[in-house]
Amino acid sequence: MSGGAVASLPEGLLDGGVWFRVEEPGTASAVRRAAERLAETLGMPGQRIADLSIVATEAAGNLVKHAAQGTILVRVVRVADQAGVELIAVDSGPGMIDVQHSIGDGHSTAGTLGIGLGAILRQASRWDLHSVPGKGTVLSMQVWPDTVPERGWVAGLTRPLTGETVSGDAYAFREIDGRRQVLLSDGLGHGGLAAAASHEAVRGFHGAPAVPPAQVVEALHRTLGHTRGAALAVAELDPESGVVRYAGLGNISGTVLLPEGGRRGLVSMPGIAGHQRRQIREYDYPFTPGAILVMHTDGLVDRWNLTDYPGLITRTPEVIAATLLRDAGTRRDDAGVLVARFS
Structure with a gap:
């Protein structure tokens, strides 16, 4: 570092x-x-x-x-x-x-x-x-060096494939013109070229205008054309409207966890950002007080259940993300997970 x-x-x-x-x-x-x-x-x-x-x-x-x-x-x-x-x-x-x-x-x-x-x-x-x-x-x-800031509403973790020094997975977040948006990217393959694709996605995400998630994904698709490509998804949390807006290309898993214990999967479209896509669609899902958004790459298996972790949904995003990475992450692939909460 x-x-x-x-x-x-x-x-x-x-x-x-x-x-x-x-x-x-x-x-x-x-x-x-x-x-x-x-x-x-x-x-x-x-x-x-x-x-x-x-x-x-x-x-x-x-x-x-x-x-x-x-x-x-x-x-x-x-x-x-x-x-x-x-x-x-x-x-x-x-x-x-x-x-x-x-x-x-x-x-x-x-x-x-x-x-x-x-x-x-x-x-x-x-x-x-x-x-x-x-x-x-x-x-x-x-x-922290001085004043302790307010707790963050989002955190992410990435971990490289065993034997690699860099991860092809990356995440980012931003608040722009009242929009609270997050990105998770999984560069195709692993190693340096996969990391370069995801880093380009992060740069493109930060440079994109304040537009809805589907338009951000469309912009990233164009941006990644010179890379090997990536699976990626962009979500926008809108507590005022009580929804999360979600658009994705490829194998990024998105889930909304409800405070009463239910969960709802989010839909990504087939494709590889930068190379192939048939369509980009955006979906709205209910996102109420106490809800948690979890996004992860295919370096984490989907067989995790928050009911196995009493009280975890009340913890900080970084603790939730680290717990899921520990128990659902594989060592055969890069792994990335992002957690955001209603606030």
């Missing part, structure tokens, strides 16, 4: 970051160093970098000592006037039966993130956690 790459991120795009598989003490040190370098690149104050160092050290150390299949994502998060560092720790350990009890200092339950968790949470500017016994724990931690 180079300083130049961090500095060049468009507003509204969360950097894909770097995933660490945390199994050995040396990896925990690497997580801390990566977080510190990122904070220094962002020009964060020394005290906040020191706080971040504690957060990274403790979170990674806990995974080494107590978790199963632990991973940590280190990345930059941005709002209009500042940037911070986010760490998302994910494990498939036994989980926590009583999260509030586990947060207390000195609590020790082998196999969870509960050990010393209170110390981590005191140093973080913001955090969120979800844990299910038998499934594991997801903990998101953010350290």
Whole structure:
């Protein structure tokens, strides 16, 4: 994750970051160093970098000592006037039966993130956690240089195919002329050329005028003509009207999760943006208070059920996304997931 790459991120795009598989003490040190370098690149104050160092050290150390299949994502998060560092720790350990009890200092339950968790949470500017016994724990931690911004309404995660260093999946979001829109793209294949196609889709998305999703997808189809192409979808959340507008080409899965427990699949049309399409159609779906929009590439299987995760629908978009990536993501393909909530 180079300083130049961090500095060049468009507003509204969360950097894909770097995933660490945390199994050995040396990896925990690497997580801390990566977080510190990122904070220094962002020009964060020394005290906040020191706080971040504690957060990274403790979170990674806990995974080494107590978790199963632990991973940590280190990345930059941005709002209009500042940037911070986010760490998302994910494990498939036994989980926590009583999260509030586990947060207390000195609590020790082998196999969870509960050990010393209170110390981590005191140093973080913001955090969120979800844990299910038998499934594991997801903990998101953010350290901001100054004022802590309002919680975001959207978050996404991508992870490359095992053996690759870049992901062909990418996401972006924007608020433009009162329109709140999101993009998820899956570049054809994997590796550098797939990533280039999705990065071009992100650039085109940010440069597109404030028009409905179907027109944005049409513009992206033209933009991607010189790339290998991508499956992609654009959604627009309109809380005032109580709808989400959705248009897609190719194999992007979209689902609206309702607060009472129901779910509704969203329709994408066949095709490859940049190369072949028969038609682009836009559909409206009800989107009421408490609803969640989930979009993911075919790097996640569709066999996930939110009822298996009590309370998850109330958590932050990044924790929901990380939970789905952990349990529904495959290692045989790039994986990308985006979660947005009604607000």
